[in-house]
Amino acid sequence: MDRIEPKIVPLGESAVVVEFGRVISEDLNQQATGLAKYLAENPFTGFVEAVPAYASTTVFFDPHLLYPADGIGGSISSSIISKINDAINTMTTGDAASAAVIDIPATFDLESGPDLEFVAAESGLSIDDVIELFTSSSYRVFMIGFLPGFAYMGEVDDRIALPRKQQPRQRVPKGSIGIAGRQTGIYPLESPGGWQLIGRTKIELFTPHAERPTLFQPGDLVRFVPA
Amino acid sequence: MSIVVIKEGMLSTVQDLGRVGYRRFGINPGGVMDRTSTKVVNYLLGNDADAAVIELHFPAGSFQFEKECVFAIGGADLGAELDNKKVETFTAARATHGSILKFRQRRDGNRAYLAVAGGFDCERWLGSASTNMRAELGGFHGRRLRASDRIEFAASAESRSAVGTAIGPSLRHSFASPATIRVTAGPEFDVLTAVCEQRLFESTYEISRHSDRMGFRLSGEPLFRLNDSEMLSSGVTFGTVQLLPDGQMIVLMADHQTTGGYPRIVTVASVDLPVLAQMAAGDRVSFKLITIEEAERESCELERSFAFLRFGVRNRSAGVL
Numbered sequence: 001m002d003r004i005e006p007k008i009v010p011l012g013e014s015a016v017v018v019e020f021g022r023v024i025s026e027d028l029n030q031q032a033t034g035l036a037k038y039l040a041e042n043p044f045t046g047f048v049e050a051v052p053a054y055a056s057t058t059v060f061f062d063p064h065l066l067y068p069a070d071g072i073g074g075s076i077s078s079s080i081i082s083k084i085n086d087a088i089n090t091m092t093t094g095d096a097a098s099a100a101v102i103d104i105p106a107t108f109d110l111e112s113g114p115d116l117e118f119v120a121a122e123s124g125l126s127i128d129d130v131i132e133l134f135t136s137s138s139y140r141v142f143m144i145g146f147l148p149g150f151a152y153m154g155e156v157d158d159r160i161a162l163p164r165k166q167q168p169r170q171r172v173p174k175g176s177i178g179i180a181g182r183q184t185g186i187y188p189l190e191s192p193g194g195w196q197l198i199g200r201t202k203i204e205l206f207t208p209h210a211e212r213p214t215l216f217q218p219g220d221l222v223r224f225v226p227a
Numbered sequence: 228m229s230i231v232v233i234k235e236g237m238l239s240t241v242q243d244l245g246r247v248g249y250r251r252f253g254i255n256p257g258g259v260m261d262r263t264s265t266k267v268v269n270y271l272l273g274n275d276a277d278a279a280v281i282e283l284h285f286p287a288g289s290f291q292f293e294k295e296c297v298f299a300i301g302g303a304d305l306g307a308e309l310d311n312k313k314v315e316t317f318t319a320a321r322a323t324h325g326s327i328l329k330f331r332q333r334r335d336g337n338r339a340y341l342a343v344a345g346g347f348d349c350e351r352w353l354g355s356a357s358t359n360m361r362a363e364l365g366g367f368h369g370r371r372l373r374a375s376d377r378i379e380f381a382a383s384a385e386s387r388s389a390v391g392t393a394i395g396p397s398l399r400h401s402f403a404s405p406a407t408i409r410v411t412a413g414p415e416f417d418v419l420t421a422v423c424e425q426r427l428f429e430s431t432y433e434i435s436r437h438s439d440r441m442g443f444r445l446s447g448e449p450l451f452r453l454n455d456s457e458m459l460s461s462g463v464t465f466g467t468v469q470l471l472p473d474g475q476m477i478v479l480m481a482d483h484q485t486t487g488g489y490p491r492i493v494t495v496a497s498v499d500l501p502v503l504a505q506m507a508a509g510d511r512v513s514f515k516l517i518t519i520e521e522a523e524r525e526s527c528e529l530e531r532s533f534a535f536l537r538f539g540v541r542n543r544s545a546g547v548l
Contacts, residue, residue: 009414012494013522015464017414022459036251051250051462053486058462060250067527075520145460145486148253148362152460188253189362208352208364214252 006031008084010077013063014048018084021055024154024182027093028055029142033218034093035059035084044083052218053143054152059084095219101138102220104186104201105227106177108135112200115165119179119196123160131226133157134198139184141220149188149206149214153222156182168194175200177224188214199224229293230343232376233327236288238440241347241366241378242481244277246355250485256465257357257365260338260440260481260504261302262497263529267398268301268342270536271319273388278346278381279356281372283339287330288374290341292322296380297344297390303336303402303505317394319344335402336505345382360482388540398532400502405431405511408499411522413468415458415490423450427492428514432476436508440482443503445512449474452490460488466495478503496522498529 007019018035021028035057036050046065051058063076108131110116120127139153146152155161161182169192172178176187178195187193188205201224205215216222232239244265245258259265259282266276285305292298299319300307307314308329314320316339322328330339349356349366358366367376419427432447450470463469467479469489478495479487481504495503496517503512 010411010494010519011414011462011464011491012411012466013497013519013526015462017462017491019414019461024459049248049250051485053461054459056459056461058250058464060464063523064527064530067523067530075518076523077519143460143486144251144253146253146484150253191361206362208362212252213249213254213353 006088008081011058013077015058015060016077016080016084017056017058018088019056024054024142026140029140029218030093030095031055032057033096034091035088037096038087038091039084042087044080046080053145096217099217099219100221101223102216103223103225104203105225106199106201107227108199113177113198115196116198119160119162119198122162125159130160130198133160134179134184135224135226138221138223141216141218141222143218144214144216146185147188147191147206148208149216150185151205151214151216151220151222153184154182156184158182162196164194165196168192172197173200175202177201228380229377230380231291231293232288232372232374232378233291234288235372235374236330237284237286239281239283239288239372240358240360241279241349241372242282242357243279243355245357245481246353246359246365249353250462253485254353254362255359255483255485256355256481257359258355258481259340259357261340261501263398263400263501264302264338264505265340265342266533267394267536268299268317268340269346270533270540271299271301271317271388271392271394272297272342272344273540274342274344274346276533278342279349279366281341281347281378283330283341284337285330285333287339288372289327289329292326292328293324293377294380295321295323297321297388299342301340301342303339304334305339306331306334307339315393317399319388319390319392321390337507338505343380344388345380348379348381389543392540392543394536398536400505402505404506405513406502406506407515408503408512409496409515409517409522409525410468410493411496411517411519413491413493414461415470416492418452418454418470418490419492420451420453426450428516431511431513434506434508434510434512438508440480442480442483443478443506445476445478447475450476450492458488458490460486461491463487463491464494466497466500467491468493468495480504496525498522498525
C-alpha cells in the first residue's frame, strides 16, 4: 500500500510522537491504533505506554533504563525511533478484534440538549431534522482523550457541524452529547466544556474499577438511539 | 498510626509519582508537581520514591500527629514548626504523639511535601495514591484534605534514616526568579516564524494568575505562527509547552489532559520541571534550548544521584557509613 513515511519526533526525553498524517481518516487512525497495539504486545526495553490519537501515536518510555544510549554518539530517543520504525514495518494494521458496534440510548430534547435550538437555527433545519440527521449515522471512535473515557467520534454530517461555543460552559452535566466541528463526543464526567450540547445519555462511559475502565475503544462504531 | 488535619490548607492533596499506563483511556498520570523534592524526601526517610506524600500550598493549615513517627518536609520552605520549634526542610525529624505541625510563612518555593517514614496509607486507584480531583478517585477520597480528615500511616516501619539526617545542597533546587528553564524542541517547533523562535529564547515570561496544577499560563511578548492550519488532537505530556491562538503559551503541569490540539512548540527538560513547579503567579522564566541528548544526560545523571542517596541512607541505617 502506498503510504507516506511517518514523521517521528521527540516530545521531551521520555516520549516520541509518531505522526502518520494530518487529516482525519480511518486508514491513518488504524495505523495509529495499530502501532499502539503492536507496541503494547511487543514492548521494547523501557516501554511505558503508547497513546493513539486521530493520526498519531505518542510513545512513552523510561530513558533511565536505556542509559547510556547504545551506538556511537546516538541519543536514547534516536534508538527508540529506530525501534518504532522497525515496529511500523512489521505491524499489521486494522481495528482491534474487540472493536464493537455500540448502541447508546439517549434523550434529545431542549432540557438535555441546551444547544439544540442554536444548532437548528444555525443550520437552517428544524430541531427534529437535526436529531434525525444526527441519529441516522454511526460514528467511529477515533481516539480517547480529554477526560477519562471521553471518545472523539466522527464524522458528523456537514450540515450540523458547528464550531465550539465562544464561551465554554463551566459545568457540562455528565452524559451530555456534544458536537464540535465534524466531531461528536459524550462527557463521561461533569466538567467544563465548549461543545454544542444536543442530548444526554445515562450510559456509564467510565467504570473506574473495571479492568478496561472505559466503555469505548478506538475503532468502535457508535449509534445513538433516541429514547 | 495517623495524622489529623486541624486546620484546612489552601490546597492539600495526597499524591505520589502518578498513575502511569492509563493515558490511552484518557486517564492522566497526575501526581506531585515537584517530582525531585518528592523523591528526595522519600529517600531521606528510607521510603520508596513512590510512597504517598501530602502536597501543601501556603497557607498550608495545621496537622496533629496521633502517633510518634519520623517525618520530613521537602520542597518549598513554608516556615514549618513542630510544637513551635522550627523544622528545617529536607531534614528527618521526630514527632511525638500529639505534636502539632504548623506552617508560619512562605519563604521559598510554593509546594511543600510532607512525608512520613513508611508513607501514608491511602486509597489506591490503578496502582497510585495520587488524588484525581476530576474523577474524585485516589488519595483521600479523591479530594483535597479538609479539617478533621485523618490520614493513616502505611506502616509502623521505623525510619531507616537517623533523625537529624539532612539532604545537602546538591539535591535541592534553586527557587530564584527569574529562572532559566531548559527546553527541547517540540513536535511543532517549526510552526514558529524565525523572528518568534528568537523571541522565545530572548524574552522573559511571567507566570499568570490563570495557573494551577493543570497548567501554567505564561504572559509576555506574543509568538506568531507561520500559518494557522488546524492541528489534530495528539498526545501531550507534563512539561509540554503549547502555543495558544492568542500567541501566549501554556506549560502543561501534573494534572494536564492526555491529549491536546495546540502546537507543542517546546518541552521542558524533566530536570527543570521541578524548578518550574515550585513557581507561582508573578514569577518569571526564560527559556534555553538544549538538545535531546543533553536533556537525556541531565535526567539520567539526576537519576544516578537519587540512587546514591538511596544507598547512602540505607547503608547509614545499617551502620555501614
